[in-house]
Amino acid sequence: MTYHGECACGAVSATIEAEPVTVRQCWCSDCQRISGGGATHNAIFPASAVTLSGQLASHGHQAASGNTLTKYFCPTCGTPVFATSSARLQFRTFRLGFLDAGHGLKPSAAIWTDSAPDWAVIDPALEHFAGQPPAPAIPQD
Numbered sequence: 001m002t003y004h005g006e007c008a009c010g011a012v013s014a015t016i017e018a019e020p021v022t023v024r025q026c027w028c029s030d031c032q033r034i035s036g037g038g039a040t041h042n043a044i045f046p047a048s049a050v051t052l053s054g055q056l057a058s059h060g061h062q063a064a065s066g067n068t069l070t071k072y073f074c075p076t077c078g079t080p081v082f083a084t085s086s087a088r089l090q091f092r093t094f095r096l097g098f099l100d101a102g103h104g105l106k107p108s109a110a111i112w113t114d115s116a117p118d119w120a121v122i123d124p125a126l127e128h129f130a131g132q133p134p135a136p137a138i139p140q141d
């Protein structure tokens with residue numbers, strides 16, 4: 001399966017030639033900030049499967065874990081594209097909203113649920129993690 005996505009202004013696009021290792025929604029306070037108040041929805045792909053085009057801007061900060069989280073976005077329209085963790089540089093965490101409609105991906109887990117606002121409605125069918133879940137398995141290639 002090949003996934004494609006682009007930002008709101010079209011300056012940044014990506015082609016991803018792999019299935020995600022996991023798809024989850026994240027309710028951490030950082031994600032609430034960049035999403036505008038709710039969860040982010042993320043598909044984690046092997047970095048080796050990603051081809052990007054266009055100029056990205058980024059912002060990194062040190063998370064509570066001590067790892068550096070870097071968020072990449074379009075400097076023109078501000079669309080979030082993906083994020084990386086210094087602890088897992090073999091992955092790119094793409095925002096589901098960046099991918100073209102019809103991608104068919106959906107979250108299987110909700111993480112950092114303890115940080116969700118009390119009005120949040122979290123699907124009980126998802127696997128719930130109060131905080132950070134274990135890292136996804138490293139793909140064999």
Ligand SMILES: [Zn+2]
Binds near residue numbers: 007076
């Ligand atoms: Zn853009």
Ligand SMILES: [Zn+2]
Binds near residue numbers: 027112
């Ligand atoms: Zn988060």
